[in-house]
Amino acid sequence: MTEYWVSQGNKWCDFCKIYIANNPLSIRTHEIGKRHKDNVTKRLATMQKEGAAKEKEQQQAARALQQIEAKAKKSYQKDLENSQRNVDGDTSEAPGDGWEFDSTSGYYYDKSTGLYYDSNSGFYYSDGLGKWVAQEEAYEWTKTSQANAGQSSSSQAKPPAAVTTAPTIKGGQAPGLVVKKQLNPMRTVKGAPSAIAVNKRKREDGKPKVISKEEEAAIKAREAARKRMEDREKPLMGLYRSY
Numbered sequence: 001m002t003e004y005w006v007s008q009g010n011k012w013c014d015f016c017k018i019y020i021a022n023n024p025l026s027i028r029t030h031e032i033g034k035r036h037k038d039n040v041t042k043r044l045a046t047m048q049k050e051g052a053a054k055e056k057e058q059q060q061a062a063r064a065l066q067q068i069e070a071k072a073k074k075s076y077q078k079d080l081e082n083s084q085r086n087v088d089g090d091t092s093e094a095p096g097d098g099w100e101f102d103s104t105s106g107y108y109y110d111k112s113t114g115l116y117y118d119s120n121s122g123f124y125y126s127d128g129l130g131k132w133v134a135q136e137e138a139y140e141w142t143k144t145s146q147a148n149a150g151q152s153s154s155s156q157a158k159p160p161a162a163v164t165t166a167p168t169i170k171g172g173q174a175p176g177l178v179v180k181k182q183l184n185p186m187r188t189v190k191g192a193p194s195a196i197a198v199n200k201r202k203r204e205d206g207k208p209k210v211i212s213k214e215e216e217a218a219i220k221a222r223e224a225a226r227k228r229m230e231d232r233e234k235p236l237m238g239l240y241r242s243y
Helices: 024-031 034-087 135-156 195-199 213-237
Strands: 010-013 018-021 099-102 107-110 115-117
Touching (some): 010 024, 018 024
Antiparallel strands (some): 010 018, 099 107, 107 115
16 A cells, blocks of 8 residues: 655744744744743733723713713703793893894894894894894994994985075066076077087088099999899789789
C-alpha cells in the first residue's frame, strides 16, 4: 500500500497576529506562552472598556431623552395654563393697560399703538416694522409714526383759499364770477393773426411750375405703368367681360 505525505498548513492566531504550525503540539505550546497570554489579556481589557463606554453612552442618551421629555411636558403645562388664563380674561402678563389678548394671533394687542406683544419672549411686533423688536425700539417707532400721521393730517386740513369777490358795478354786484384772463391769448394786440390764420396754408400762385425733361419723362412713365396695371386688373375684378 502506497503512503502519501500531506501538508497540514499553518494556523492564524488572531490575538498575536502570526501564523503557527497547524498541529496540536505547536498550538498548545503557543497558547501556554507568555506572549499569547498577554495578548489575550489586552484584548479582554479592550473589549471590557469598549463595553463600558458603550453602556455609559446609552445611559447618557436615555438621561438626555428623559430631560427633553420633562421640559416638553413642563412647557406644555405652562402653555395650557396661559391659554386658560387668557380665556378667563387674565391680563397679568400684558405689558400694561390697554392691552387685550388676541385669540386669533395668540399675542396681546394694543389698538392705540398697533403693537403685538409676546409674553414668552418679551418682544413687540407691528405691521409697519415687519419684525420682532425690543420695547425701546417698538415705542420709538410708535412715536415717530404718530408724529408723521399728525403732520400729514395737519397739512391736509388747511382752510380753503378765500374766493375773491367780484368787483361791484353800477347797479349792484356783477352776476357770477368775473373772468380776468383773456379769452384768446393769441389776440394780445389788435390785428394779430389768430391760431387758424397762422397754420393756414398759403394760396399757390397761378404761375405754371417749370418741369425739366427728366421729370416729364418720369411722370409719363409712371402714368403708362399705372394704365398697364389698370388694364391687367380690370378682367380680374369683373368690371368687363370679353366676348
